[in-house]
Amino acid sequence: MSAPCRYAARSCARSIRPSTSLRASSSFMQTTTPTIQRRHETTAAPTNPKISGIVDQISQLTLLETADLVSSLKSRLNIPDLPVGGFAAAPAAAPAAAEEADEPAPAAQEKTLFSVKLQSFDAAAKAKIIKEVKGLLGLSLVDSKKFVESAPKMMKDAVPKEEAEKIVATMKELGAVVVMD
Known part of the structure; x- marks a missing residue:
């Protein structure tokens, strides 16, 4: 107190x-005076005494011992390391890409998905290009302005051929240089 x-x-x-x-x-x-409850002294009793014992043992470990415990559990249970601050879906996509890289791609297969990249723009048509980028990407006006000013930048990825050609044509009419990869 x-x-x-x-x-x-x-x-x-x-x-x-x-x-x-x-x-x-x-x-x-x-x-x-009522007794003060500490954070580690919870009022809810664990349902299983075995789990209670494990929790007591873990709570008495040092930081280095806890790190060793975590790495041991990850290796034994085959838990992959996730990047700090990254998206949870990103590691799931990586094995699929690795499998595709292992298999040789057919030589005659036509590309169906394209990336659209804004290379540069005409300074006189900057406002029109910002409005178009805002409509295409669903960004706010401020974000669209920052996007256009940071050219060259990838606009869209994995876009069907027809949609990519439409975006390129629209942006070229406005005075932007757009590349379809």
């Missing part, structure tokens, strides 16, 4: 029992 809290509790105890001495009021406070 902090000092102001103790002071307030003592003054309350004195107002309740004005005739008792300071000693009596302090003993009164000790018997009526």
Whole structure:
């Protein structure tokens, strides 16, 4: 209990029992003060005593021992390392790409999905290009302006051929240089 809290509790105890001495009021406070629960002392009892024992053992580990425990569990349970701050879906896509890289691609297969990249733009048509990028990508006006000013930049990825050609034609009419890969 902090000092102001103790002071307030003592003054309350004195107002309740004005005739008792300071000693009596302090003993009164000790018997009526509720016990303070610590974060690690939860009130909910674990359902399984085995789990309770494991939790007790883990809570007594040092930081280095905890790191070793985590790495051991990851290796035994085959849990992949996820990048910090990354998306959870990104590691799932990586094995698929690795499998595709292992298999040789058929030489005669025609490309169906394209990437559209904004290379540069005419300064006079900047406002029109920003509005078009805003409509195409669904960005806010400020984000669209930042996007256009940071050219060259990838606009869309994995776009069907017809849609990519339409985007390229529209942007070229406005005065932008757009490349379809």
